[in-house]
Amino acid sequence: MVSGRIHKELGKYIHNAGIVRQRGKNGKITISIPKIDMPHFIFGKPEEGVGRGPGKDGDVVGHDKGKGKGSNGASDGEADPIEVNVDMEAVIKALGEQWSLPNMEPKQTKTFEEIKIKYNGISKIGPQALLHKRKTLLQTMKRCASAGLLEDDKKIIIPGYSEPISPLLPIEDDMRYRQWNEVKIPSSNAVIFFARDISGSMDQFKCEIVSDMAWWIDMWIRQFYKKTERVYVVHDTAAKEVDEKAFYKLRLGGGTVCSTALEYIAKQLKHRFPIHNWNIYVFYFTDGDNWLDDNNKFIQTIKEKLNNDIVNLIGITQILPWSQAGLKEAVDAALTKGDLGKKYVRTTGIDKKEKNRGNGWWGISEAMDEDERNISIRNAIRELLGAAQTDKQTA
Amino acid sequence: MSNNNMLYGSPVLLGDNTVPGVKYSPELEEVIPRILKACKEFGLDYYAPLIELCTYDDISEVASYGGFPVRYPHWSFGMEYEEMSRGYEYGMHRIYEMVINSNPSILYCLDSNSLLDHVTVIAHALGHSHFFKNNKWFEPTTENALNDLANHATRIRRYMDRWGRERVTQFMDWVLTIDTLTDFSAAWDKRTVKEIKIRDERKYFHPRKMKMPSTDGVDHDYMQDWINDKEWKRSELERTKKLEAIQEMSIFQGKEKNILGFLVDHAPLQPWQQDIIAMLYEEAQYFNPQRVTKMLNEGFASWTDYNIMARQRWAGGDGIYDYAKHKMGVLGGKYSMNPYAVGFKLLLYIEEKWNKGRFGREFDLCEDYAKKKNWDTKAGLGHQKVFEVCEIHNDFTAIMEFVDQEFVDKFELYTWKKFPTPDGGVDYRIDSRDVKVIKQLLLQRYSNGGLPDIRLVDPNYAQKHIFLLEHQWDGRILAKGYAQATLKNIWNIWNNGGTTGKRPVALCTKNKNEEEIVYICIGNQEESQSTVLSRKDFEEQFS
Numbered sequence: 001m002v003s004g005r006i007h008k009e010l011g012k013y014i015h016n017a018g019i020v021r022q023r024g025k026n027g028k029i030t031i032s033i034p035k036i037d038m039p040h041f042i043f044g045k046p047e048e049g050v051g052r053g054p055g056k057d058g059d060v061v062g063h064d065k066g067k068g069k070g071s072n073g074a075s076d077g078e079a080d081p082i083e084v085n086v087d088m089e090a091v092i093k094a095l096g097e098q099w100s101l102p103n104m105e106p107k108q109t110k111t112f113e114e115i116k117i118k119y120n121g122i123s124k125i126g127p128q129a130l131l132h133k134r135k136t137l138l139q140t141m142k143r144c145a146s147a148g149l150l151e152d153d154k155k156i157i158i159p160g161y162s163e164p165i166s167p168l169l170p171i172e173d174d175m176r177y178r179q180w181n182e183v184k185i186p187s188s189n190a191v192i193f194f195a196r197d198i199s200g201s202m203d204q205f206k207c208e209i210v211s212d213m214a215w216w217i218d219m220w221i222r223q224f225y226k227k228t229e230r231v232y233v234v235h236d237t238a239a240k241e242v243d244e245k246a247f248y249k250l251r252l253g254g255g256t257v258c259s260t261a262l263e264y265i266a267k268q269l270k271h272r273f274p275i276h277n278w279n280i281y282v283f284y285f286t287d288g289d290n291w292l293d294d295n296n297k298f299i300q301t302i303k304e305k306l307n308n309d310i311v312n313l314i315g316i317t318q319i320l321p322w323s324q325a326g327l328k329e330a331v332d333a334a335l336t337k338g339d340l341g342k343k344y345v346r347t348t349g350i351d352k353k354e355k356n357r358g359n360g361w362w363g364i365s366e367a368m369d370e371d372e373r374n375i376s377i378r379n380a381i382r383e384l385l386g387a388a389q390t391d392k393q394t395a
Numbered sequence: 396m397s398n399n400n401m402l403y404g405s406p407v408l409l410g411d412n413t414v415p416g417v418k419y420s421p422e423l424e425e426v427i428p429r430i431l432k433a434c435k436e437f438g439l440d441y442y443a444p445l446i447e448l449c450t451y452d453d454i455s456e457v458a459s460y461g462g463f464p465v466r467y468p469h470w471s472f473g474m475e476y477e478e479m480s481r482g483y484e485y486g487m488h489r490i491y492e493m494v495i496n497s498n499p500s501i502l503y504c505l506d507s508n509s510l511l512d513h514v515t516v517i518a519h520a521l522g523h524s525h526f527f528k529n530n531k532w533f534e535p536t537t538e539n540a541l542n543d544l545a546n547h548a549t550r551i552r553r554y555m556d557r558w559g560r561e562r563v564t565q566f567m568d569w570v571l572t573i574d575t576l577t578d579f580s581a582a583w584d585k586r587t588v589k590e591i592k593i594r595d596e597r598k599y600f601h602p603r604k605m606k607m608p609s610t611d612g613v614d615h616d617y618m619q620d621w622i623n624d625k626e627w628k629r630s631e632l633e634r635t636k637k638l639e640a641i642q643e644m645s646i647f648q649g650k651e652k653n654i655l656g657f658l659v660d661h662a663p664l665q666p667w668q669q670d671i672i673a674m675l676y677e678e679a680q681y682f683n684p685q686r687v688t689k690m691l692n693e694g695f696a697s698w699t700d701y702n703i704m705a706r707q708r709w710a711g712g713d714g715i716y717d718y719a720k721h722k723m724g725v726l727g728g729k730y731s732m733n734p735y736a737v738g739f740k741l742l743l744y745i746e747e748k749w750n751k752g753r754f755g756r757e758f759d760l761c762e763d764y765a766k767k768k769n770w771d772t773k774a775g776l777g778h779q780k781v782f783e784v785c786e787i788h789n790d791f792t793a794i795m796e797f798v799d800q801e802f803v804d805k806f807e808l809y810t811w812k813k814f815p816t817p818d819g820g821v822d823y824r825i826d827s828r829d830v831k832v833i834k835q836l837l838l839q840r841y842s843n844g845g846l847p848d849i850r851l852v853d854p855n856y857a858q859k860h861i862f863l864l865e866h867q868w869d870g871r872i873l874a875k876g877y878a879q880a881t882l883k884n885i886w887n888i889w890n891n892g893g894t895t896g897k898r899p900v901a902l903c904t905k906n907k908n909e910e911e912i913v914y915i916c917i918g919n920q921e922e923s924q925s926t927v928l929s930r931k932d933f934e935e936q937f938s
Contacts, residue, residue: 039572039880041847043871048812050836052730055825061811062823082478
């Protein structure tokens with residue numbers, strides 16, 4: 001149903017990040033777009049008309065509220081918006097165009113190979129069902145030609161044919177059969193680790209941002225791999241694995257040790273997701289609050305246990321930090337120093353444009369309006385997946 | 396079934412009702428022959444009906460395609476569908492049936508209708524079918540539309556494969572915006588190929604001569620040089636030469652209403668574009684009569700099901716309430732002005748008038764109020780008259796002929812005008828109940844299918860290659876944004892998207908203050924979109 005101009009409208013809609021709150025239903029996303037009218041020559045709003053009903057001359061029969069719209073006779077009727085169900089595929093495609101997200105590439109060093117059976121060989125023996133007729137006949141012709149059976153004087157007359165022909169009769173030696181071979185193809189499995197801080201400072205508003213970001217990142221990465229697993233990790237002073245629902249809802253008080261989450265993930269890679277079998281993505285969400293000495297340990301963990309050879313991408317998102325020196329700043333410093341590879345560690349922040357930290361932490365979350373929120377989520381996703389950096393380079 | 400079919404002469408076919416998900420009631424199959432027979436006896440002469448039950452999703456799809464199962468691919472159909480199916484899901488509206496003008500006429504019924512609704516709807520649809528078959532305005536439309544439109548779809552799909560979907564769709568966008576700029580009487584014109592004339596068969600025009608008044612029966616020849624002076628003779632000669640030239644080259648003469656038809660013949664298009672525009676023109680011509688007879692058509696169908704269900708008591712004792720409720724929903728309440736209601740009431744009024752013999756010279760000349768009020772000759776011609784009206788009239792002529800003061804009083808019609816209120820809104824106040832005013836407004840509403848009358852004045856205005864259109868202004872103004880957007884599309888067709896030159900397209904109309912203005916479009920780029928000039932500025936700038 002979506003094509004042509006509706007598709008363009010979809011692009012515009014996605015560009016404005018109006019869909020980040022949606023999750024879709026039956027693989028479809030509902031968007032409300034203004035109805036595109038076919039322009040025709042039509043009349044403007046009439047100044048007079050015919051009606052039915054009782055009443056004397058001068059009786060009021062109707063009333064229009066509005067800011068002088070009635071006096072402006074030629075104003076066009078504004079079309080009502082219609083709601084359109086758009087296939088997830090179309091949305092993802094438009095997403096790639098509009099947010100200019102890059103393709104996710106499997107790691108080159110991954111050597112795990114899957115075995116698949118293909119009938120691409122030829123053998124002299126085999127079952128009748130796999131007889132390769134064309135090859136067999138070709139073989140017969142070759143044999144006949146080399147034995148001189150195809151010459152004119154060897155031709156025989158067969159009733160029903162106007163001219164004498166040379167018959168081709170395959171013997172057992174001519175038979176060719178299809179044969180199967182084992183083909184090794186590179187595997188395409190991916191695991192996405194979503195990890196987040198569940199300390200008291202992560203309030204409802206921040207949780208929703210995490211939820212939106214994680215869902216769209218998941219949607220994007222998933223399309224490049226045959227099989228995608230997701231692991232949700234939460235931590236306060238210690239990390240643990242939870243299911244998807246709990247991941248988005250869970251909130252506890254308590255301390256914050258960010259590196260525990262990474263330790264946990266590194267542990268999982270040993271047995272559950274062997275690194276030579278899986279493409280590994282790690283996304284970590286925080287509000288920047290961390291125990292002081294832990295920032296170094298966090299960076300150290302990335303360096304030692306989750307380095308370039310092991311993971312495809314590590315994304316660190318800092319949502320509405322309450323202090324100037326959060327986790328993101330520490331990682332950024334390490335990036336500029338060259339301790340961490342810029343190619344696979346990405347950081348981003350979701351922050352208000354006007355920083356009025358005087359209001360305290362709780363006030364900051366409330367003060368962000370819907371549009372700003374959605375657009376900053378869009379920008380954060382672009383930055384994490386790497387599109388924004390290429391933008392900067394070209395600009 | 397087949398034995399019953401013989402009774403009323405035409406075959407009835409139940410369509411493919413085996414689609415999974417369609418609710419099919421066996422009682423309906425039993426009742427169909429009976430209802431068809433009743434309609435036949437009532438006097439309907441319909442195309443053989445092909446009754447097909449649909450789920451709501453199906454009927455929305457078919458309705459967005461204008462009733463045809465196969466149409467060319469275009470995004471506007473999809474949008475229509477989304478709107479319609481959403482409307483049903485939210486319980487805002489409901490399509491009971493659809494019937495198309497073809498032979499056999501396909502009748503789509505909503506499967507969730509009750510049995511009574513089904514019967515009503517079938518009677519209603521047969522009314523439409525009768526109208527399609529017998530109304531004069533539908534005479535030039537094809538009976539084979541189902542195949543024709545499907546063939547068009549195939550051809551357009553092929554062009555899409557050959558020239559690219561985007562390109563073809565864009566061209567169709569241009570054409571579809573002006574599919575209302577046709578002349579429905581042009582359907583009777585035979586399109587002929589211009590013959591090559593070998594012999595000189597030119598039509599010669601003769602210069603006019605001014606005649607002298609002769610009071611005494613004597614010609615005063617000596618006055619010739621004064622009355623038909625040299626200047627006059629010269630101008631007359633020039634005029635006739637010009638006329639002859641026009642006639643010979645058969646170039647544009649006079650105001651042309653059939654603008655789309657003109658573009659089909661004369662726009663500088665590629666062969667594939669020519670084929671597509673001709674197909675779309677054909678389709679526009681096919682749908683035209685439905686636009687100009689909508690009120691009467693719906694009225695007649697409503698009148699038919701009213702006769703069958705209520706007067707012939709098909710609804711039965713209890714069912715009559717359900718029927719009344721259904722009817723109420725269709726006609727839209729007590730004081731509704733929708734085409735169903737207006738047409739239905741008008742036909743009922745005509746029927747009553749002719750039943751009582753309230754027509755003719757004797758009735759018109761009667762001046763005794765009491766006598767005129769209770770006039771009843773028991774003529775009983777109503778049934779016959781309604782059928783006659785539906786054969787020869789369209790909306791415009793029917794209102795012209797049958798709306799009078801009595802109808803206005805009976806139907807409680809009034810005209811309203813807008814009055815601004817202090818809070819910035821608008822009040823609608825009753826202005827008049829005079830038949831003259833009301834009739835004028837009603838006629839305006841139904842003239843030209845309720846759309847502005849746009850004429851082509853000159854495709855090469857002032858020898859400056861301006862494609863000049865003129866709105867036949869009748870007090871109503873054009874919607875500005877739409878007019879400009881449409882003008883841009885005409886520009887695109889007339890210049891083939893800018894590939895064949897840059898000939899401006901202009902539309903002359905009047906604004907709210909009755910000043911002449913000209914919308915002019917000189918290009919399809921964003922910055923050179925159509926602008927508005929006053930007529931004076933336009934003349935100065937372009938001639």
